[in-house]
Amino acid sequence: MDNLLEIHNLHARIGDREILKGIDLSLKRGEIHAVMGPNGAGKSTLNAVLTGRSDYEVTEGTVLYDGKDLLSMAPEERSWAGLFLSFQYPVEIPGVTITAFMKAAVQARRKAAGLPEMKTSEFLKLLKEKMAFVQMKPEFAKREVNVGFSGGEKKRNEIFQMAMLDPTLSILDETDSGLDVDALKIVADGVNALRSPEKSAIIITHYQKLLEYVQPDVVHVLKAGRIVHTGGREVIEAIEKAGFDQF
Amino acid sequence: MGYGNYRDPFVGLRPHYTVQAGEKLALTFVILPGESRDADLFIDLVGEGAEAEIKALYLCGGDERVRFRILMHHRAPGCVSHQLINGIAGGTSKVAFDGRIVVAPDAQQTEAYQENHNILLSGQAHVDTTPQLEIYADDVKCSHGATIGQLDEEALFYMRTRGVPEKEARVLQMLSFLSPVIPEGREEEVERAIRTL
Numbered sequence: 001m002d003n004l005l006e007i008h009n010l011h012a013r014i015g016d017r018e019i020l021k022g023i024d025l026s027l028k029r030g031e032i033h034a035v036m037g038p039n040g041a042g043k044s045t046l047n048a049v050l051t052g053r054s055d056y057e058v059t060e061g062t063v064l065y066d067g068k069d070l071l072s073m074a075p076e077e078r079s080w081a082g083l084f085l086s087f088q089y090p091v092e093i094p095g096v097t098i099t100a101f102m103k104a105a106v107q108a109r110r111k112a113a114g115l116p117e118m119k120t121s122e123f124l125k126l127l128k129e130k131m132a133f134v135q136m137k138p139e140f141a142k143r144e145v146n147v148g149f150s151g152g153e154k155k156r157n158e159i160f161q162m163a164m165l166d167p168t169l170s171i172l173d174e175t176d177s178g179l180d181v182d183a184l185k186i187v188a189d190g191v192n193a194l195r196s197p198e199k200s201a202i203i204i205t206h207y208q209k210l211l212e213y214v215q216p217d218v219v220h221v222l223k224a225g226r227i228v229h230t231g232g233r234e235v236i237e238a239i240e241k242a243g244f245d246q247f
Numbered sequence: 248m249g250y251g252n253y254r255d256p257f258v259g260l261r262p263h264y265t266v267q268a269g270e271k272l273a274l275t276f277v278i279l280p281g282e283s284r285d286a287d288l289f290i291d292l293v294g295e296g297a298e299a300e301i302k303a304l305y306l307c308g309g310d311e312r313v314r315f316r317i318l319m320h321h322r323a324p325g326c327v328s329h330q331l332i333n334g335i336a337g338g339t340s341k342v343a344f345d346g347r348i349v350v351a352p353d354a355q356q357t358e359a360y361q362e363n364h365n366i367l368l369s370g371q372a373h374v375d376t377t378p379q380l381e382i383y384a385d386d387v388k389c390s391h392g393a394t395i396g397q398l399d400e401e402a403l404f405y406m407r408t409r410g411v412p413e414k415e416a417r418v419l420q421m422l423s424f425l426s427p428v429i430p431e432g433r434e435e436e437v438e439r440a441i442r443t444l
Contacts, residue, residue, distance in 0.1 A: 051408055079410035091405035095423025104419055105409040112410070161409060 003064075004029045004169055004200050010061035012049050019045040021225035022061070027169075027218075030197040034211055034236070035204045037222035038244045043204045044088070046222070047173040051085045052078055065169070079105075080112035082168030084161075090154040093145040098157070101145050102127060102164050109165065130163040134190060152183040159190035168198065174205040181209075188213030211236050221247045263287070268294025268323070275430045276303035278334075279440045283312045290319050292326040292354075303332040304428040304437070307340030307372070308444040314343045319361070321354040330361040333428045335421055337368030337444050344376040348391065352383040361391040366398060366424060368444060418442060 003026050010023040019042045027033050037043050048056050050063065052075040063070040065081060073081065093101065106126075107117055118126075127141060134156050146154050162170055172187065191201050191214045203214060211219075211233075219235040220227045221244065229235065229247045238246065266272045278284055290299050305313050319328045328348070336342045348359045365374045378391040398420050406416035421441045429437050 053404070074413070075404060075407040076410050076412050079408060085408055087405065087408075091401045093399075093402045093405065093420070093423075095426060096402075096419055100419065101406065101409070101411070104406070104411045104415055108412055108415060109410040165409065 002028055004066060005202075006062075006064040008062045008064075010046075010049070010063060011059045012045055012056050013059055014045070014056050018059070019056075019225055020049065023222075023225070023227055025220060025227060027200055027202065029200060031217045032191070032195070032201045032203070032214060033218045033220060034216040035202060035220045035222050035227075036206055036208075036236070036239060036244075038206060041222045041244075042225045043206070043222055044173065045225075047085065047088075047171060047204055050083075050171055051075065076108070077112075079165070079167075080109050084165055084167035084170045086158040086162065086170070086172045088173045090146050090149075090158055092147045092149075094147055096145050097142050098145055098160075099124075099127060099141045102161065105161075105165065126164065130160055133163055133193070134160045134186060136160050152180065152186070155183045156186050159186055162190055162194070166194075168200070170194065170199075170201040172201065172203045172205075174203060174207060174210055184210050185213060208236055208240050223247060262289045262291040262320070264289075264299075265291045265293055266297040266299055266326075269296055270294065271298040271300070273300045274302070275428070276301075276305075277430065277433060277437070278303070278305035278307075278313055279436075280306050280308040280443050281311065285314045285316070287316045288318070290317075290328075291322060292320065292328065293322050294326075295323045296325045296327075297323065298326065299328040301328075301330040301332075302428045302430070303334075304425050305332075305334035305336075305342065306437075306440050306444060307334070307336045307338065307342060308368075309338040309340065311338075311340040312342075313340070315345065315363075317344075317346045317361075319346075319348045319359060321348070321350045321357045321359055324354055325356045326354060327358040328360070330363075331428055332363045333365070333425055335366045335368060335424070335441075335444065336372040336374050339369075339371040341373045342375070344374070344378075344393070346377070346391070347379040347381065348389060350380075350382045350384050350387050350389065355384050355386045357384060357387040357389065359387070359389045363393045364424070365393075365395045366421070367395060368398070 005027040007023050007025040010020050012020040049058060058071055103123060110118060136156055219231055221229040264272055276286055344363045346361050348361055350357045361378055363376050363378060374395050376393040378393045380389055380391055382389060403416045407413055418441055
């Protein structure tokens with residue numbers, strides 16, 4: 001199968017307000033795509049629908065991930081299938097440490113794949129290695145997930161989890177997140193390090209800055225609930241020069 | 248003496264525990280699913296510097312009736328008491344918590360804290376919580392707090408997107424909520440009980 005993700009004529013609404021009005025997008029294995037658009041274009045809704053949030057209703061269209069019907073899968077099943085969706089606003093989980101959280105996630109994914117439980121020593125080694133990879137201080141292993149984290153630390157924790165879970169497709173919602181340059185670099189390094197012919201990523205953003213560090217193969221412009229233009233890196237430059245009105 | 252409207256809440260009642268000067272009383276309660284119980288606890292701190300630490304947890308998943316009545320009476324100066332009662336009510340269970348801290352006029356330099364936190368798992372479960380402070384001394388540190396909430400849906404969803412199945416995510420969250428009151432060595436027993444809810 002050539003296309004890892006195929007979105008066809010996707011319509012979605014929240015309440016009685018239609019936000020996505022027929023999205024078409026195909027992504028091949030190994031590609032990095034950027035979805036850019038002005039505020040209110042539907043960027044966050046697209047991410048929410050792909051994540052599996054129940055407050056958005058898909059009224060029309062299909063999403064095939066690796067040939068499977070993504071929209072019928074529970075959020076955890078999407079993760080088991082190799083999808084990773086970063087949150088624009090990562091959630092705090094008081095009382096649950098990063099170690100306990102990641103252990104539950106890793107073991108559940110192994111179970112779903114029919115693999116035996118990972119040994120604790122092996123798990124801790126992996127945890128240490130990935131924390132070092134995103135330059136997270138070792139003491140964070142015992143911290144409660146995102147509790148009292150700065151914006152940059154939360155972002156780093158998202159990329160750490162991405163590295164731990166080794167996804168086939170990462171979808172990063174960087175919409176309006178007002179990241180400083182350091183946080184941007186963490187995200188970019190994470191995405192770039194996971195680049196391989198089998199792995200893909202979609203970066204949803206209206207922030208050109210991130211795309212200086214991660215070079216997307218394909219750039220889509222999302223406007224009023226539709227992809228109105230698709231091209232290469234030259235699209236980023238065009239947006240920088242003349243904004244979204246030209247599309 | 249300036250007792251004002253101070254009434255001895257122990258009149259007619261025999262305290263379950265009387266803690267003398269320099270002694271420390273530490274009690275933990277664990278009420279597991281299927282158990283209906285009245286947990287009454289009247290504690291008298293009668294000697295200077297006496298201490299009491301109460302921890303309790305309850306788990307209800309059916310039609311249990313659980314009632315806590317905790318009376319912490321600071322009668323002597325310089326006593327310290329801590330109370331933490333956390334529990335989870337599901338099914339059609341009914342839980343009532345009545346907690347009162349009384350600080351007698353002579354019990355200066357008292358430190359008394361009481362917290363009761365509850366999670367409702369179903370719309371049919373019911374929790375009533377009434378924490379009360381009666382303070383008749385002026386040099387004291389006292390606080391009480393009570394909450395009734397639900398599992399955090401956002402956190403559950405976040406965990407699920409990382410591959411933690413919904414049921415496991417709920418167990419993790421309940422365990423973390425109860426962890427401050429789980430007695431040492433009973434973690435597995437409590438986890439097993441949580442899984443039945």
